[in-house]
Amino acid sequence: MKITRYPPTKNKSLRAWSAADEYILKVLSRMEISGKNIVICNDRFGYLATHLHQHGPYSVIAYKSQKTSLLMNLQNNGIQPDHEKLLNPLEPVPVAIDVGLMIVPKSLELFRFYLQYLHRFLKEGGTVVCGFMTRHFTTQILSLAGACFEEVDQSLAWKKSRVLILKGKKPDPGYELTETIPYIFSDGIWQDIIQYSGVFSSGNIDYATQFLLDHLFLQQDENIILDLGCGNGVIARAIQLKKPNAELHLLDDFFLAIESSRQNLQPENVHFHWSDSVDDIGNVRFDLAVSNPPFHFEHEVNTEVSINLFREVAGKLKPGGRFLCVANKHLGYQSSLKKFFTTCNVLAESNKYIIYECIKGVFTS
């Protein structure tokens, strides 16, 4: 099998799978899985689903980029995808699961979410196998698994990875799928921000986001606005409170982020895009785009995704349109931004964060 990454990366040390994926396949080779119902979670590039295709597994697809990657890898290996076997994380599994598989995500909230998901649809005698790299181990992985299952067997390390084999369903732990973050917007309006487990910045509004919100002043002629990498939609909601008639577009790669945003905004004149590319939005041209862009891909620090989004957003602004971007200072985005925008200045900075104001096209002040 040839498995590649989507989005592609220039970093040749990054692969589309880890030893944890291989370890899961090794464990499965010792189990009788033919004719069994298999469900896979957090298979970011489709390595497991492609290797197990002859068993017709279900894949839980949480990211649009994950879907693209899986379909690409199936196709590159001459395998016809079965779209009915692709589930979103809020969709029930239509069969009782014999074997659940998961690469443990970086977010422990998302791990808990997937554990509960697999647990809910697992047959009484079913098994869940979770793989992770040993360096990512925390004891919380064991305690969360132990809350759902009687037996939590941790394997020996192999190629610096481990697997957990979980058996014996305990009663449903009944975790809430969403959390509530009380927040006071700058206008003094208080709102409970709702987000699904695993959506960015559990427990509080992120400090960088807060810094951006503190410096977010909208111009009178800015009426078509994009929140890029919207997460729970808090930035778009702040804009909606300031400009209730603006046309807002929210875009995020993560399905649960988009579903969270839907709960936090008034729906009128708002468009939600589950996508990893601004180019998917169509013919809209924006007066303003705002972002606290991603710089992690699971455990990897990765700015390639953001830099690609900067290039895309520049192509979607009207002449004179603005892009406001907050980031950790050490990421040094200004040189990349200057490649795509006519001007890129610092709007505000603290000792940790910086807000860039980028303008597209001819601009007269």
Ligand SMILES: C[S@@+](CC[C@H](N)C(=O)[O-])C[C@H]1O[C@@H](n2cnc3c(N)ncnc32)[C@H](O)[C@@H]1O
């Ligand atoms: C730093 S978080 C910011 C979230 C939210 N705007 C906030 O301030 O709380 C970055 C967001 O970008 C999303 N993301 C990552 N890669 C993306 C991509 N290629 N396209 C769109 N969104 C992406 C992540 O899912 C995450 O929600």
